Amino acid sequence: MITVSNKKFTVFAGDVLVILVSAKANGSMSPTDPAFKPYLAAASKAGDFSGKDGEILMVYPGKDFPCKRLVFIGLGSDKKDRDELRKVGGVIGSKAIELKAASLAAIWYGVDLKTKELGECLTEGILLGQYRFAKYKKKKDDEKDVFLKKLTLFPQQNASECRKGVRLAEVAAQAGKIARDMANEPGNNWTAEEFAVFARSLSKNFPLKCTIHSHRDLKRLKMGGILAVNQGSAAGPKMVILEYNCGKKKADTLLLVGKGLTFDSGGISLKPSAGMEEMKYDMCGGAAVMAAMAAVGEEKPAGVNVVGIVPTTDNMPGPAAVKPGDVITAYSGKTVEVINTDAEGRLILMDALSYGIKKYKPSAVVDLATLTGAVIVGLGHHYTGLLSNNDTLAQKIIDAGKRSGEPAWRLPLGEEYTEQLKSEVADLKNIGGKPAGTITAGAFLQEFVGETPWAHLDIAGTAWGFTEKSYIPKGPSGIAARTLIDLIRNWT
Numbered sequence: 001m002i003t004v005s006n007k008k009f010t011v012f013a014g015d016v017l018v019i020l021v022s023a024k025a026n027g028s029m030s031p032t033d034p035a036f037k038p039y040l041a042a043a044s045k046a047g048d049f050s051g052k053d054g055e056i057l058m059v060y061p062g063k064d065f066p067c068k069r070l071v072f073i074g075l076g077s078d079k080k081d082r083d084e085l086r087k088v089g090g091v092i093g094s095k096a097i098e099l100k101a102a103s104l105a106a107i108w109y110g111v112d113l114k115t116k117e118l119g120e121c122l123t124e125g126i127l128l129g130q131y132r133f134a135k136y137k138k139k140k141d142d143e144k145d146v147f148l149k150k151l152t153l154f155p156q157q158n159a160s161e162c163r164k165g166v167r168l169a170e171v172a173a174q175a176g177k178i179a180r181d182m183a184n185e186p187g188n189n190w191t192a193e194e195f196a197v198f199a200r201s202l203s204k205n206f207p208l209k210c211t212i213h214s215h216r217d218l219k220r221l222k223m224g225g226i227l228a229v230n231q232g233s234a235a236g237p238k239m240v241i242l243e244y245n246c247g248k249k250k251a252d253t254l255l256l257v258g259k260g261l262t263f264d265s266g267g268i269s270l271k272p273s274a275g276m277e278e279m280k281y282d283m284c285g286g287a288a289v290m291a292a293m294a295a296v297g298e299e300k301p302a303g304v305n306v307v308g309i310v311p312t313t314d315n316m317p318g319p320a321a322v323k324p325g326d327v328i329t330a331y332s333g334k335t336v337e338v339i340n341t342d343a344e345g346r347l348i349l350m351d352a353l354s355y356g357i358k359k360y361k362p363s364a365v366v367d368l369a370t371l372t373g374a375v376i377v378g379l380g381h382h383y384t385g386l387l388s389n390n391d392t393l394a395q396k397i398i399d400a401g402k403r404s405g406e407p408a409w410r411l412p413l414g415e416e417y418t419e420q421l422k423s424e425v426a427d428l429k430n431i432g433g434k435p436a437g438t439i440t441a442g443a444f445l446q447e448f449v450g451e452t453p454w455a456h457l458d459i460a461g462t463a464w465g466f467t468e469k470s471y472i473p474k475g476p477s478g479i480a481a482r483t484l485i486d487l488i489r490n491w492t
């Protein structure tokens, strides 16, 4: 439970009171409240704490305060951007776990960021920083109940603005956690069926319409891409669709498409075994779409319709598996020569993109996929690769990513790259050779979106192992769920 209180923080009688402290140029520290002075003066004299960025000081306040602990956190300068505040939140979130704190309150002095954004980013960081995935571990007694049950912010002014920010944070952080949870599930427990079950449950709880296309439906619809990728698998593929309608006649429709490859062995073009276990994360695009739809259901945006589509299967070798050299026919009617069965993401996305565009006539489409290892070569684990046929949409996504602490970097498209996809026997081949692997993958998808404004996010480098930050765990980051939410919130 999160409360934004109008009262003075001195009423707080819980486990941890966090005080954000900025260091002033003259060497003094920001808290103006005299109650803190003795602690800060003593710590400063001992050389233990001066309010520098990253410093932490914990004291036991005795009778001065009704709470158990005071934790001072140094901010350095009082000029903080959104992600810096989120990172401070992440530090608080982990510290609270370390202390097994059930209740925590935070106050701040003179931080130069609007109260709404401050409340939002601090809360988002705390909630995301409290994320752990221990479902498959037997918990020891002392590992139980390590999470916060009660969080209180004492903004000291503008409480109602702060409350608005906190509400935004709760929804976004929850979405990030949903995406991480899905990604952390192993391939044997998160299959196409689990995507379908999750989507159905969302449609029970929120005003979202759910449609699941089964194996039989996909055959009837002639979705040759997703069917081909599924051929080697023991389990059926699905196309999972969630629709949100805002009720306004002239509203834009935003289509989100996420790669839901629940395990990518490479198929007949089998991947090397070292690190193959990471390919359970090949559904992170789908996870981001599902998580964003959960947030849409919760927030019910007034001015935009949103459709989320997740084509989902695993990619396995087997007697019936698609083979290098096979020619398949996409939903759009285009034929594709499968040169490498490991370039499967584009094959499931091509059908989802052309189907979604035909059926929902969206104003814009965003697809998200752990599509190429090449994006890691180009951008490392710090930027998501962005490819788009539309400058306005590309800029909107870059801005949303910046606000969300999930930066994206745009790469070019162009005929030269599309040329690399020419096949001798079919309309296209599914790989464009070694050079510019991320771009040719984007160029392949571009063949299926026509004139619709479209952006493709290659999250192979950021879906896990993303830039180390206090609120981002080592495993799956939940990347792009919060960017999508921000994009939708700022759509009109």
Ligand code: BES
Binding pocket: 264, 266, 282, 340, 342, 343, 344, 345, 370, 371, 372, 373, 374, 431, 432, 437, 460, 461
């Ligand atoms: N899922 C992989 C991409 C990937 C690789 C994601 C490493 C995260 C880390 C994708 O399906 C794939 O295998 N792509 C191939 C494409 C190649 C055959 C043109 C790749 O990147 O090697």
Ligand code: ZN
Binding pocket: 264, 266, 341, 342, 343, 344, 345
């Ligand atoms: Zn692959």
Ligand code: ZN
Binding pocket: 261, 264, 282, 342, 344, 345, 370, 371
């Ligand atoms: Zn893949």
